[in-house]
Amino acid sequence: MKKDTDWIKVVTAGLSTTNYNISERDEALLSILQRFQSPITNLFSRQFRKMGYYDKNYAQDMFAQFFSYILENRKKIFRSADPEKGKLRNLMFTIATRYFQKKVSMYVNATVFLDPKVMEAGFSHDTTEVDFEIDYVETLMNSTLVKLKEQDKSTDKIMFRMFQYKFFSKEKSKKTAFDVAIFFNEISEECSSIEKKKVEDRIYQRMKTAKALFETILLQEIRETLLLPDNIPIPQEEKNLFFQYAHWIEVNEI
Numbered sequence: 001m002k003k004d005t006d007w008i009k010v011v012t013a014g015l016s017t018t019n020y021n022i023s024e025r026d027e028a029l030l031s032i033l034q035r036f037q038s039p040i041t042n043l044f045s046r047q048f049r050k051m052g053y054y055d056k057n058y059a060q061d062m063f064a065q066f067f068s069y070i071l072e073n074r075k076k077i078f079r080s081a082d083p084e085k086g087k088l089r090n091l092m093f094t095i096a097t098r099y100f101q102k103k104v105s106m107y108v109n110a111t112v113f114l115d116p117k118v119m120e121a122g123f124s125h126d127t128t129e130v131d132f133e134i135d136y137v138e139t140l141m142n143s144t145l146v147k148l149k150e151q152d153k154s155t156d157k158i159m160f161r162m163f164q165y166k167f168f169s170k171e172k173s174k175k176t177a178f179d180v181a182i183f184f185n186e187i188s189e190e191c192s193s194i195e196k197k198k199v200e201d202r203i204y205q206r207m208k209t210a211k212a213l214f215e216t217i218l219l220q221e222i223r224e225t226l227l228l229p230d231n232i233p234i235p236q237e238e239k240n241l242f243f244q245y246a247h248w249i250e251v252n253e254i
Contacts, residue, residue: 029074032092033067035225039089039135040066040096046131047100066099088226093132137242140225144218151213218242
């Protein structure tokens with residue numbers, strides 16, 4: 001997605017195909033859907049499980065239908081979207097939630113597919129939105145890890161592995177550096193104090209470099225997901241979201 005593709009361009013392109021490049025509009029909308037595929041699919045999956053349906057295909061099929069729905073109804077969906085009134089993830093969460101409720105309600109009276117009481121009890125907005133935010137953070141964390149791995153040119157790949165094994169949520173301390181050194185068998189607990197200090201310092205510097213690189217890539221991932229142009233700062237509350245949920249995240253093995 002091009003860096004200058006921001007909220008206004010996406011919304012405007014959704015309203016008109018005369019004055020805007022159709023392929024650019026499609027690229028922006030596809031990028032949004034791809035970035036939110038995992039959080040939305042998990043959202044659908046949780047709701048199906050709460051209603052007693054554990055087959056993963058339900059959620060995957062629902063997302064496929066949701067994907068088509070967004071593409072076919074972009075004009076209606078993005079007409080009233082206002083970046084000043086809410087975050088992109090909140091918009092996507094609301095659209096996905098309403099879509100799920102509407103699709104499910106179609107079956108309630110016509111079939112025994114779902115029980116109305118179960119459907120009503122299963123949809124908890126408070127916990128669902130928190131879960132969706134965690135999925136959103138996890139998705140961007142993992143896409144950042146992929147890019148960190150690509151950019152990490154160190155021979156032993158230790159910078160990437162620190163994050164892969166969840167060390168990104170630990171404080172920047174010498175004790176953490178020593179724990180990392182032991183974990184990767186670069187040092188033993190019985191080593192001399194001089195050797196210990198050398199290894200600690202070396203790992204500590206690697207961790208600082210790794211964290212700085214990780215944060216740089218993550219901020220760019222956030223910027224692209226929010227469709228923010230380079231001249232607009234990322235809202236602090238958006239950054240805080242990642243620190244708030246960091247210790248809950250399960251990063252993928254890559």
